[in-house]
Amino acid sequence: MTESFAANRLQSTGAYALELDGVARHFGALVALSGINMRIAAGERRAVLGSNGAGKTTLFNAVTGDFLPTAGRIRFFGEDITDLPPHERIRRGLRRTYQISQLFKGLSVRDSIFLACRGVSRRRFSLLRPAAADVNMAQAESILNAVHLETHRDTLVATLSHGQQRQLEIALALAGAPRFILFDEPAAGLSPTERRDLVAILNALPKHIGYIIIEHDLDVALRVSEYVSMMHNGRLFKEGTPQEIEADPEVQEIYLGGKHG
Amino acid sequence: MSLTLAADSTTSQQNWLEKLGPGQIILAVALALYPLAASDFFLTQIGGYSLIFGMLGLSLMMLAGYGGMVSLAQITVAGIAAYAIAILGNNNSNILGFGWPWWLAVPFAVLAAALASALIGWISVRTEGIYTIMITLAIATATYYFAQQNYAIFNGHSGYTGIRAPVFWGVNWRDPRPFYYLCLGSAVLSYAAILYGARSTFGMTVQAIRDNPRRMRALGYHVTAHKVFAWFLAGLVGGLAGVLLVWFNGRVSPGTIGVDAAIDVLIIAVIGGLRHPIGPFLGALVVVLMQTFAIDIVGAERFNTLIGLVFLVIVFVSPDGILGLWEKIKPHLTQESLRSGP
Numbered sequence: 001m002t003e004s005f006a007a008n009r010l011q012s013t014g015a016y017a018l019e020l021d022g023v024a025r026h027f028g029a030l031v032a033l034s035g036i037n038m039r040i041a042a043g044e045r046r047a048v049l050g051s052n053g054a055g056k057t058t059l060f061n062a063v064t065g066d067f068l069p070t071a072g073r074i075r076f077f078g079e080d081i082t083d084l085p086p087h088e089r090i091r092r093g094l095r096r097t098y099q100i101s102q103l104f105k106g107l108s109v110r111d112s113i114f115l116a117c118r119g120v121s122r123r124r125f126s127l128l129r130p131a132a133a134d135v136n137m138a139q140a141e142s143i144l145n146a147v148h149l150e151t152h153r154d155t156l157v158a159t160l161s162h163g164q165q166r167q168l169e170i171a172l173a174l175a176g177a178p179r180f181i182l183f184d185e186p187a188a189g190l191s192p193t194e195r196r197d198l199v200a201i202l203n204a205l206p207k208h209i210g211y212i213i214i215e216h217d218l219d220v221a222l223r224v225s226e227y228v229s230m231m232h233n234g235r236l237f238k239e240g241t242p243q244e245i246e247a248d249p250e251v252q253e254i255y256l257g258g259k260h261g
Numbered sequence: 262m263s264l265t266l267a268a269d270s271t272t273s274q275q276n277w278l279e280k281l282g283p284g285q286i287i288l289a290v291a292l293a294l295y296p297l298a299a300s301d302f303f304l305t306q307i308g309g310y311s312l313i314f315g316m317l318g319l320s321l322m323m324l325a326g327y328g329g330m331v332s333l334a335q336i337t338v339a340g341i342a343a344y345a346i347a348i349l350g351n352n353n354s355n356i357l358g359f360g361w362p363w364w365l366a367v368p369f370a371v372l373a374a375a376l377a378s379a380l381i382g383w384i385s386v387r388t389e390g391i392y393t394i395m396i397t398l399a400i401a402t403a404t405y406y407f408a409q410q411n412y413a414i415f416n417g418h419s420g421y422t423g424i425r426a427p428v429f430w431g432v433n434w435r436d437p438r439p440f441y442y443l444c445l446g447s448a449v450l451s452y453a454a455i456l457y458g459a460r461s462t463f464g465m466t467v468q469a470i471r472d473n474p475r476r477m478r479a480l481g482y483h484v485t486a487h488k489v490f491a492w493f494l495a496g497l498v499g500g501l502a503g504v505l506l507v508w509f510n511g512r513v514s515p516g517t518i519g520v521d522a523a524i525d526v527l528i529i530a531v532i533g534g535l536r537h538p539i540g541p542f543l544g545a546l547v548v549v550l551m552q553t554f555a556i557d558i559v560g561a562e563r564f565n566t567l568i569g570l571v572f573l574v575i576v577f578v579s580p581d582g583i584l585g586l587w588e589k590i591k592p593h594l595t596q597e598s599l600r601s602g603p
């Protein structure tokens with residue numbers, strides 16, 4: 001039943017943000033990803049769920065080019081990006097966040113976001129100091145406000161709290177006109193209030209920006225996604241709406257460790 | 262609108278002067294007036310030589326402090342500029358010496374050094390940490406032996422002699438006072454350029470790559486290209502130092518670019534401190550003073566021991582070098598001045 005549902009989605013036509021055809025990744029004898037087929041429409045918001053070691057982050061790494069897939073092809077807005085280096089994929093509008101924050105400890109918050117905006121601009125090599133009126137500085141300011149870090153713009157990243165670092169992690173992915181974002185457990189280690197803020201930020205994203213979110217917190221994942229893909233042992237094994245997934249006994253067995261509620 | 266802009270520029274100018282602070286202004290005046298008080302020996306052998314090696318250290322500081330790439334090949338880069346000056350300009354070794362005027366030879370020499378630096382960078386950016394040090398040491402050593410054994414370009418063991426700083430604008434730049442000012446001008450220019458550049462877009466990208474290259478890739482940056490360009494820029498500073506060095510010595514030979522000299526540059530940068538571009542100049546002054554006067558203090562047989570001990574003490578007391586020492590002392594000084602205040 002699930003397979004036929006997935007097949008229907010595969011056959012449907014339309015502009016896809018991301019298409020994965022038979023993507024696999026092996027680390028020696030370990031099969032981290034196997035036969036992943038996925039079609040995600042432009043602007044679609046998808047959650048990828050699965051237990052630890054299911055291959056979710058490996059999937060992200062394959063899409064962003066942190067390593068190449070062993071087999072399969074990846075298309076981004078119709079363009080085959082399988083063999084492109086990571087920075088080329090980013091310049092086409094792909095962004096990601098990391099499960100463990102990957103930040104610039106020696107830079108200020110605003111400079112970090114400024115660099116994120118500048119990364120997709122032609123002035124990456126500029127030997128001039130950016131003026132206060134620089135377009136990328138202005139973008140950085142508006143992103144600072146969007147993720148509620150405006151009072152920390154001149155703070156050194158190393159001195160931010162964990163929650164603020166997670167906010168900055170998201171801010172970096174929002175910079176430079178993204179078309180599609182991969183969020184890797186953005187709520188990890190956040191307080192309940194910070195989680196609510198995160199949900200608000202994700203729901204406030206412009207409609208044309210689609211994303212995949214990996215999230216263990218089902219409350220967050222199901223509130224910010226329209227569709228859910230379940231992974232287990234490197235394979236996609238079930239797809240459906242948040243309601244279908246929440247009610248699925250097999251999902252509850254594997255993911256939630258038994259009957260729920 | 263134009264009024265606002267004018268007001269803004271005035272504010273930023275004031276800020277700039279304020280940022281410079283009394284310390285830097287006093288230092289600049291002292292350096293400018295130094296020739297009035299110093300003998301020829303102190304002008305060139307201490308003043309000029311410290312500034313030249315300070316620039317070499319600065320070229321390393323830029324790579325290591327901002328970029329996290331510790332290079333032992335900066336003396337090689339300077340050496341390439343020095344050899345280029347000997348080959349493109351005049352020398353009395355009866356080999357090559359194209360006789361180009363200084364204004365043509367110097368830009369070519371500096372550019373050659375920067376390109377060589379970029380090449381060394383391109384080879385070594387695949388490595389990190391200790392491996393970058395090892396590969397640049399290997400490149401420096403290989404260049405040293407190549408220069409020693411190649412007669413067609415490098416004139417082998419004896420190298421080139423009879424290279425003179427030019428005479429122009431009615432000034433003989435080889436004379437102690439003009440040469441000191443030439444070194445000071447070049448050093449201040451390099452220092453200011455790096456201080457400014459550290460806050461430029463490119464400067465920030467280099468520091469961000471030092472902190473997290475993976476994330477920089479995920480923001481659209483071609484990390485290798487940025488690192489190689491940083492090596493190119495460091496090569497401009499190193500090359501300029503190399504030109505001054507060959508004018509200072511009047512000669513260049515494989516000994517100029519040997520492993521001893523390569524390590525001296527590293528010691529200068531580490532002793533001075535890698536956190537701020539002023540560090541290498543402080544380090545160079547200490548090292549040059551030690552190398553010049555240690556022999557008078559403890560005699561010819563023990564002077565290296567004394568130099569080594571001083572370096573050990575500095576690094577032991579402050580892993581951040583002299584800059585770190587200053588950071589430790591500064592709060593105490595401020596407190597003292599508060600106590601002695603009215």
